[in-house]
Amino acid sequence: MTQQDRERIASGLADKLSYGEIARRLDRPTSTITREIARNGGPTGYRPQQAHQATIRRARRGTPAPPLATTPPVATLEQEILEMAIRAGMPRTAARVHHDLALSEDGRRTAAELSRRLQVSPASVSVAVNFLVQHGFVRRERDPRRRRDIYVIDDDAWYHAIMISERQTLETARATMAAARTYGLDSPVGQRLAKTAAYLEHVSLDILESAARWRTLLA
Template identity: 40%
Template sequence: MPGGRLTLEDRRRIAGWLADGLGYAEIGRRLGRPTSTVSREVARNSASGEYRPAHAQEAAGHRARRRRRASGGEPPEVVRGFVAEFAALLAATGLPRMTARVFTCLLTAEGGGLTSADLVRLLRVSPASVSKSIGALEAMDLVARRPDPGGRRERYRIDDDVWLRAWQADTGAHGRLAVAAQQGSELFGPDTAAGARLARMGRFFGGLSEQMSGSTVAEAAGYDALTVVAALGHAGRPLTPDELAAALGWPGERARAALEAIRQRPALADPFALRDGESGTVVLTPRPDRLSPVQRAALEKRSAGLA
């Protein structure tokens, strides 16, 4: 009826009149609707210049369901059960229980997110509890605030890249731990108990950082770092950065950037390590912490026997 929602029949009539070449104003007059309603309907539901009434009807139904869910309908029992179970799992990792419940509600919300009032209603808790949990999630950069298009309130939502940002924050911390632990191992010596423990810690966090970053083989510096390791191993002797660059056919800056990448992320060269040699050369050596003193002694003895 005029003023109500467009029906499938209305949409089919619009498609027919468009095919006859009628303008939006004339179609609106025949339907008893404003011209803007027709123009918005056609713009929203056209593909490749063609208005599709069946697709428009389906999309309208989907939007209506989303509005009903966001406007206050209680979630079904199965959804409430999932939210409770998932929040409990998050709480078991150390996240405060209420913060975990708020986070899970936002995680399972539609794209527009939820207001503070929505969270209070869904969780049946006080506004103060929601506010405290939102503050904790914002401090961890897990939740973003957005203005509510339909009012003066703010909406809270979880952006699509939230996991990437949280992942990168952890990756940076793990990488710094790996470098510091490796430096500590070299300070105490790989044959000491402290040095061995620090070396194991450095290997663990170095490998974790590389796996989490997902960038070792994607970055140009990562590729170049592996090429430098292979070049030094093939040469079998120390080389300066300029000698490396000349042998590889690279600009000098590219070779130096690859060497710096290895110094910043030692796991790139694992199971080898770089150290500074004489006259500005770079020396490739096996990492001493990869083998125990007994293993190294056995290999040296075997090599001497073969010689």
């Protein structure tokens, strides 16, 4: 609303016009005129200049400062990494254990430490660690003095995880090829299975070779 509009409101009040008539002359909703007068002194105390200045001040106070271009909080970035691991197929607790180990100073935690830090039961930690060990992400070390296991993630963890995963894929390829021969390599099913087996085998061998070639980056 402009200052000229407010001058016309003041003039209408002076002429004893109704709020509805003032609104009609300004082509505004009656509710707008009612609020404008009520918040700026009422029908007997309305002053257009003061009303206009007060509205400007209220607008300035209510305008949020532009957001600063800041880096997302570390916690947000960590949560994004965790969610990506879960989307990739890692169970949630296993992903949390893996993430906590990866961010520890020396890459080592006991079961009790993991249970306390993650607020999960020792049984849940055990299941999660078994998954991570099975897939090569973590290894167990025995503490002979205190007779407890220590779970370790080291620089070679991703190498071992890739090697285990691709060896399993190679086993799948070989089993698929055996099934293809059972159905007959001349049959539609046998041909489909044979193509699948060949694809899986070649991709897995390429990945295994690449993982070995680039392992020096982890040293």
